[in-house]
Amino acid sequence: MVQPVMPKTWYRPTKPHKFCPGCGHPLILKALGEAADELGIQNQLIYGCDIGCSLLSWDFFAMDSTQTHHGRTTPVMVGMKRARPELICVGYMGDGGGYSIGSQHLVNSAIRNEKITLILANNTNYAMTGGQLAPTTLPGQKTETTPLGRDPESTGYPVMGPEMISAITGAGAYVARGTVSKYRQLKGFIKRALQNQMEGNGFSFVEALSTCPTNWGTNAKQTWNWLEDNMQAYFPTGELKSPFRKED
Amino acid sequence: MEKPVTGSKKVFMTGNESVAWAALAAEADVMFGYPITPQNEIMHYWARLGPKYGRKFLQTEDEISAGFTVCGAVIAGKKAFTATSGPGNTLMQEPFSMAEGMKLPTVTVIQQRGGPSSGTVIYSQQEVTLTTYGGNGEGHRLVYSTASNQELYDYTIKAFNVAWKYKFPTFVLGDGYQAKMREPLEIYDPAERGIELIEPTPLVGVPGQIGVDREPQHLCNIYSLEEELYEAVMHLQSEYDRISPEIVEYEISFVEDADILVVSHGVVSRSVDDAVEALRAQGIKVGSFRPITLRPFPTQALLDVLGSGVKKMLLVESSYGQLFRLVRQEIYGETVPIETLFKPGVGIIDTDIIEMIANMI
Structure with missing residues (x-):
């Protein structure tokens, strides 16, 4: 049987990976791996992972982590x-790590236009801890801590991360939102976010809409529909800021 | 590039200024800091002096970030440090805990202020427990308690060397008095004193091509199994136990025939020295024991002194028993009666101690 081709920068001894079936993380990490392959930066890239499901990727790459x-x-x-x-x-990082407990770091490193690349997986919940309310949980979405559905009156509206980062970064920043359902586009965003750091232009940030069937309680079809119909309708995908594109 | 300190020269400066000069002399690469009194001038001097010698500085968004940026720079193989106090020290326990778990040679200067809460911006010795045993771990840290601006200079240089030699998070524990007081001291090029500076080494971004010359570095601090964590912690513990005898430092005076032993640390030990001298002049047999390393604690040295005929101990500190608890756990089983002079967040002078001892004899 022909096996799917793994990126060269994936670390084979730790495959198969530890993510749940249907999880979006491996697709985002595949996009990162392929982008790193194409840019030939295996020996220069240092990968740092947050705590949450993202920590499962600590030995995911054949890159220093x-x-x-x-x-x-x-x-x-x-x-x-x-x-x-x-x-x-x-x-x-995940949406909890980036937009909640680490939001002061995200905001201030964006303001300082730090020459780093951050990739944030948005799956609308805290997945590792069992599916609690995240800053990105959609209005009405049920989680373990919003069993009746998120009520914006009480817990606010989902955070629009890239829109916020785009507003507070200076010239040279790269900001985009992709989705695992449009893999090639997502990989392009991640590649440009790496190139932007390599060129020393500024802060680079990609939010990736991702799936979490385990905590959403959805089957394959429902999972994909939730991503494409609900999440992508609320969180528009595309580049919000790019030094590679002439401003009009 | 020109050395920031050549030869040796007499200066008259604050403790904060002497820390900045010491970090320059120790070839620290980068400081990350966040404003909090009474340590601010460490950043002020570093921010002015550092760039002249190719050193970097970043004022971070908070102390959590200052601690974690230090961790990041250390992982990348650079001598990085920070300085803080009080509530900042509380916030930094999280990054210090990561430094403990991953054996990162971070260097931190703590200038203690009054607590709890925002307390005072002035002075205390109330960050002993936090600095020695803070965080969700076992206190695998190296903590030097200094008593003067000269020692702030000496031990800041030493902290970088010890941290990078033994790979444990290392602390210089000063206080608001030392931070703000001006004193005469000698600053020097460590090489002139025969002090060899330890070169930092990176944990990531190391030489060699991955998959050809070497495996990728995968650094972790979270484990799936109880047994994996147990092994990691026991490894830290055995390393800590192994190196402790090489690290412990203390100072003793007039202990040979002492009936009363005064135990204190940091700037308070200077008042104790004055008191002991005055009492000795009156023929009262008083001695002094001062731990310089609070972690690891010079336990055997203290037990030896107690075993030589001490009848009573007096614990003196500008906190309510933080040193006392540390001492008591280290000398468990000793039956020498202990009296205490606790003045949390308040300075202690020689007459306070003399008066106390007058009541003990």
Whole structure:
């Protein structure tokens, strides 16, 4: 049987990976792996992963990697990049790590236009801890801590991360939102977010809409429909800011 | 590039200023910091002096970030440090815990202020427990308690060397008095004193092509199994136990025939020295024991002194028993009666101690 081709920068001894069936993380990590392959940066890229499901990727790549703490991947990568600017520092986190507990780091590193690349998986819940309300949970969506559905009156509206980052970053920043349902587009965004750091332009941020059938309680079809019909309707995909594109 | 300190020279400066000079002399590469009194001038001097010698500085968004950026820079193989106090020290326990778990040679200068809460911006010795045993771990840290601006200079240089030699998070525990007080001291090029600076080494981004010359580095701090964590913690513990005898430091005076032994640390030990001298002049047999390393604690040295005929101990500190608890656990089983002079967040002078001892004899 022909096996699917793995990116060269995937670490074979740790495959098959540890994510649940139907999880979106491996697709995002495949896009990152293929982008790193194409750019030939296996020996320069340092991968930092947050705590949450993202931590399962700590030994995912054949690239130097470090775990951090929940929400603290951003400052670890900032410190690393400031210390050794020749490294290509990539932080990977979930919506809880990026938009909730680590939001002060995300916001301030964006304001400072830190020359790092952050990739954030948005699956509308805290998955590792059992499916609680996340900053990205959609209005009416049921989670373990919003059993009657998210009520924006009480817990606000979903955070529009890339829109916020786009508003607070200066020239040279790259900001995009992709989705695992449009893989080639997502990979293009991640590749440009890496190139942007390599060129020293500024902060680079990609939010990736992702799936979580385990905590959504959905089958394959329902999972895909939820992503394409509900999430993509609320969170528009595309590039919000790019130094590679002439502003009109 | 020119060395920031050449030879040796006499200066008159604050403790914060001497820390900045020491970090320069120790060839620290980068400081990450967040403003909090009374440590601010460490950042101020570093931010001015550092760039002249190719060193970096970043003012982060908070102390959590300052601690984690230090971790990131250390993982990348650079000598990185921060400085903080009080509530900042509380926030930094999270990154310090990661440094413990991953054996990262971070260097932190703590200038203690009054607590709990925002307390005072002035002075205390109330960050002993937090600095030695803070975090959700076993206190695998190296903590030097300094007593003067000279020692802030000496031990800041030493902290970088010890951290990178033994790979444990290392702390210089000062206080608001030392931070803000001006004193005469000598700053020097470590090489002139025969101090060899330890070169930092990276944990990631190391030489060699992955898959050809080497395997990828995968650093972790979270484990799937109880047994995996147990093994990791026991490894830290055995390393810590192994190196502790090489690290412990203490200072003793007039202990040979002492009936009363005064135990104190940091700047309070200077008042104790004055008191002991005055009491000795009156023929009262008082001695002093001062741990310089609070972690690891110089337990055997203290037991030896107690075993030489001490009849009573007096614990003196500007906190309510933080040193006392540390000492008591280390000398468990000793029956020498202990009296205490606790003044949380308040300075202690020689007459306080003399008065106390007058009541003990």
